[in-house]
Amino acid sequence: MASSTLSARLRYLNESAHLLATTAPSTSRYLMTQCNALMFENEVEQPESHRRKVCGACGTIMVLGRAGHLEVETRRSRKKKASQAGVAKARAMIYACDSCGRKTRHHFNNPPPPRRNISSQAAQPVTSLTSSSTSANQLEAVPSVNASTKKRAKSRKQGGLGALLAKQKATDHLSSGFGLGLMDLMKKG
DSSP: OHHHHHHHHHHHHHHHHHHTTTTOHHHHHHHHHHHHHHHHHTTOOOOHHHHHHBOTTTOOBOOBTTTEEEEEOOHHHHHHHHHHHSOOOOOEEEEEETTTOOEEEEEOOOOOOOOOOOOHHHHSOOOOSSOOHHHHHHHHHSOOHHHHHHHHHHHHHHHHHHHHHHHHHHHHHHOOSSSOOHHHHHOOO
16 A cells, blocks of 8 residues: 555656646756655665656756756767776766756666677688588578678569559550550650
């Protein structure tokens, strides 16, 4: 029962603070600080979206351009800081509150470097030219990734052109007249 009343109260404080954010910003800040305090007292973890949208110090709902602004830490500035501190930091977005001046840093998860899957047969160089016919058939049976991509693109392109030609023939066949179109009259000879 306590969790349902707690969630209802948190939802009420959050929604009312969002409703009053533009018309009564000081009341909105007060309601949001009460919501944050209630979450802290009951050891409720704040969702990441809530941390990004609300200033943790004053409770301001950060509408970018109005009550807060966003900075993205670039690699160039990160390299300068890393050379001074000796520790490389991850890329981050910095939300700055215009009411109290607090800056909140949210780190990006850097994606892993792309991997290429190379089959063991393609990775090993062919040592002799007189290899058995079964190994030659196996190499021919496994097309490279690039070749299969090219084949798919070619078939997609041909399917599109074939469909356009069939559609044009159908409209030419249904057109009224003597069976001649404008293109037939424009042909020389």
